Amino acid sequence: MTKMSHAEALVTAILDSMAADADVVLLGRPLGLGPQRMLMSRLTDRFEDRVYDPPVCEAGNAALGVGAAMAGIRPFVDLSTGSFSFLAFSQIINEAAVSNYMTAGKIPVPVTFHCLEGVRGGGAPQHSQNIHAFVWNTAGLEILAPSCPADMYGLTRAALASNNPTFIMNHAKLMAVEGDVPDDRAAIPIGKADIKRRGKDVTIVALSLMVGLALQAAEELAKEGIDVEVVDPRTLAPLDEETILASVARTGRLVVVDETNMQGSIASGIAGMVAERGFRSLKAAVQRVARPDTPVPFSAPMEAFLLPTHETIMAAVKRTLV
Amino acid sequence: MSAHLSQDARWRLFETMLLMRRFEESVAKMNVEKHFTGHYHLYIGQEATGAPAISLLGPKDSLSTTHRNHGHVIARGADPGGALAEIMGRATGLSGGRGGTIHLTDASLGFLSTSGVVGGSISLGVGGAFARKHRKDGSIHLALFGDSALEEGVAFESLNIASLWKLPIVFLCENNSADSWDRSRGGYTTLTHAANDLRSIPGALGIPSRRVDGCDVEDVHEAMAEAVEACRAGKGPMFIEAMTRRWAGSAPLWPELSTGVTDLRMATGEAAIEGEHSAWYAQNDPVLKLARELLGEGAGARERIFAIDAQVTARMQAAERFAIDSPMPAPETALQHVFA
Numbered sequence: 001m002t003k004m005s006h007a008e009a010l011v012t013a014i015l016d017s018m019a020a021d022a023d024v025v026l027l028g029r030p031l032g033l034g035p036q037r038m039l040m041s042r043l044t045d046r047f048e049d050r051v052y053d054p055p056v057c058e059a060g061n062a063a064l065g066v067g068a069a070m071a072g073i074r075p076f077v078d079l080s081t082g083s084f085s086f087l088a089f090s091q092i093i094n095e096a097a098v099s100n101y102m103t104a105g106k107i108p109v110p111v112t113f114h115c116l117e118g119v120r121g122g123g124a125p126q127h128s129q130n131i132h133a134f135v136w137n138t139a140g141l142e143i144l145a146p147s148c149p150a151d152m153y154g155l156t157r158a159a160l161a162s163n164n165p166t167f168i169m170n171h172a173k174l175m176a177v178e179g180d181v182p183d184d185r186a187a188i189p190i191g192k193a194d195i196k197r198r199g200k201d202v203t204i205v206a207l208s209l210m211v212g213l214a215l216q217a218a219e220e221l222a223k224e225g226i227d228v229e230v231v232d233p234r235t236l237a238p239l240d241e242e243t244i245l246a247s248v249a250r251t252g253r254l255v256v257v258d259e260t261n262m263q264g265s266i267a268s269g270i271a272g273m274v275a276e277r278g279f280r281s282l283k284a285a286v287q288r289v290a291r292p293d294t295p296v297p298f299s300a301p302m303e304a305f306l307l308p309t310h311e312t313i314m315a316a317v318k319r320t321l322v
Numbered sequence: 323m324s325a326h327l328s329q330d331a332r333w334r335l336f337e338t339m340l341l342m343r344r345f346e347e348s349v350a351k352m353n354v355e356k357h358f359t360g361h362y363h364l365y366i367g368q369e370a371t372g373a374p375a376i377s378l379l380g381p382k383d384s385l386s387t388t389h390r391n392h393g394h395v396i397a398r399g400a401d402p403g404g405a406l407a408e409i410m411g412r413a414t415g416l417s418g419g420r421g422g423t424i425h426l427t428d429a430s431l432g433f434l435s436t437s438g439v440v441g442g443s444i445s446l447g448v449g450g451a452f453a454r455k456h457r458k459d460g461s462i463h464l465a466l467f468g469d470s471a472l473e474e475g476v477a478f479e480s481l482n483i484a485s486l487w488k489l490p491i492v493f494l495c496e497n498n499s500a501d502s503w504d505r506s507r508g509g510y511t512t513l514t515h516a517a518n519d520l521r522s523i524p525g526a527l528g529i530p531s532r533r534v535d536g537c538d539v540e541d542v543h544e545a546m547a548e549a550v551e552a553c554r555a556g557k558g559p560m561f562i563e564a565m566t567r568r569w570a571g572s573a574p575l576w577p578e579l580s581t582g583v584t585d586l587r588m589a590t591g592e593a594a595i596e597g598e599h600s601a602w603y604a605q606n607d608p609v610l611k612l613a614r615e616l617l618g619e620g621a622g623a624r625e626r627i628f629a630i631d632a633q634v635t636a637r638m639q640a641a642e643r644f645a646i647d648s649p650m651p652a653p654e655t656a657l658q659h660v661f662a
Contacts, residue, residue: 023456025456052487054483055479055482055483055486057476057479057482057483059445059475059476059479060445060448060476060479060480060482060483061479061483063442063445063446063448063449063476063479063480064445064448064449064452064480064483065449066446066449067386067434067445067446067447067448067449067450067451067452067453068449068450068452068453068456069449070434070435070446070449070450071384071434071449071450071452071453071454071463072453073452073453073456075449075452090439090476091445091476094439095435095437095439095442095446098435099435100659100660100661100662101420101659101660102417102420102421102425102435103417103420103421103425103427103429103435104417104418104420104658104659105659105662106417106429106430107427107429107434107435108662109435110662139660140660140661142661162662163662164661164662238661
């Protein structure tokens with residue numbers, strides 16, 4: 001194991017992918033505006049001619065990656081702040097995701113999109129969007145949401161090796177968070193959930209930044225004698241429904257946590273899936289933890305008021321035990 | 323006639339252009355006979371742009387096209403039967419009937435996925451050119467699009483990237499707004515742009531651009547040859563605006579074969595030119611125009627023109643039979659190919 005931050009895991013994965021495949025190119029700088037951005041030199045030092053700095057044009061940059069992928073190379077397209085990726089939705093959703101389908105498999109699109117999404121703190125409405133739920137409604141796109149450096153590394157390697165368009169939803173608040181990354185430097189299969197904590201009383205399904213909060217809630221609840229299992233889907237599409245259903249079959253209770261607002265959230269989608277496919281396992285109503293349906297305000301106390309916390313997750317767990 | 327194109331090259335272009343024309347006549351016929359439904363777009367009237375431009379590409383070059391793509395795909399050498407079957411949603415279509423007329427493409431010939439979103443050929447095409455440059459093998463990309471593509475914001479972004487990174491791409495704008503009807507006449511969308519000279523848009527970004535007569539194979543070929551050579555030499559991108567005429571059948575919102583099945587005897591003087599479309603037959607139809615020029619090639623030209631037409635017509639009759647006889651896809655195969 002090697003301890004590294006999310007940002008370092010991302011850079012290491014891109015570096016290893018570029019070394020493994022000369023067709024991997026980087027369009028943009030995926031490390032944001034924080035101090036982690038200095039890690040970019042590891043990429044530019046070694047692969048100066050394969051790291052490009054596009055103009056400020058999300059649609060043009062996304063189309064560049066999609067067209068290049070149709071022509072057979074593997075671009076990693078950074079869309080910077082997730083909120084800006086709306087400008088590139090036509091390229092992501094209406095070009096990349098449909099090409100393999102509408103050519104009967106003759107023109108796959110091995111492009112990887114990446115953004116720093118979510119409520120980053122003080123971002124105000126236009127820099128705080130969670131976009132994974134918008135994108136989740138797209139058929140033909142693999143959507144990855146890593147919650148720890150090990151998954152960041154393995155899923156990025158998988159994305160850059162996939163023949164499908166992939167979208168890495170990286171949470172802005174995770175970039176500095178550290179964790180252990182296995183030294184085998186292997187890709188993590190797309191479509192496989194991971195049980196982050198074993199437990200027998202209640203299942204929490206959480207993704208991305210919410211996994212850490214769910215684990216914190218589980219530790220607190222353990223002190224009260226409540227044994228929680230935390231399932232991290234890791235990839236939203238394809239979704240590992242079987243691992244979620246098997247966990248609910250063991251616990252009989254489900255809480256789903258998503259940072260985005262409730263309407264059309266992952267929490268809602270997974271709750272619906274379990275209601276249909278796992279109804280006989282359920283001993284209590286499924287609880288959803290997500291933001292109220294508002295934009296995200298700038299002012300810190302208002303922003304904090306809207307966000308899921310380990311306390312709101314604990315309360316939801318207890319509601320399943322009433 | 324200038325000496326830029328050899329006699330042989332002109333005859334080959336005539337055969338290609340006539341196949342493009344007869345193909346579209348078949349498409350219109352298949353639609354009228356209800357072999358397929360839905361909106362579609364015909365390339366009639368622009369053959370003298372697409373044929374010479376595409377004839378200058380090599381096997382490693384890539385290209386991107388638009389909703390008005392049939393002529394481009396045929397000019398590049400796609401099988402007319404497979405193309406027609408695709409337009410008719412048949413299992414034997416080039417993409418198994420999944421793309422239809424709007425997304426007609428042939429990956430084996432270097433086409434990217436065909437975007438039906440206006441501006442897509444430019445923006446995806448710049449990606450294609452980026453891949454060509456990455457390969458470092460001297461190959462280039464040709465992006466074919468209409469004048470309205472330059473109304474889209476992404477077109478400007480993509481032209482900027484192409485210019486900044488000196489990508490090997492020829493932007494070929496087929497301006498077909500002349501003779502079009504605007505929306506107020508119930509016609510199909512035409513150019514609505516504050517720039518009164520489209521060349522000023524790439525021009526503002528430092529992309530060399532020139533305008534040619536899109537109804538003249540010589541003019542298009544000469545400009546395109548120069549642009550291709552510049553791109554291969556690393557001096558791309560290049561922009562060409564080809565001025566074509568809007569064929570009367572593409573003026574209304576729904577296409578109609580308003581000028582009928584092309585009668586080459588109008589070029590040889592054996593059939594009278596009259597009626598509301600006489601200006602089209604006499605001056606603007608690129609196929610008739612080239613046929614008239616070829617008649618000047620000397621003895622036997624007339625017979626050669628009709629012999630080529632007989633071959634092309636027979637080929638399209640076979641393509642129609644193939645498409646009509648082809649099965650529809652099994653409905654449940656709609657679940658396939660979501661992922662590679």
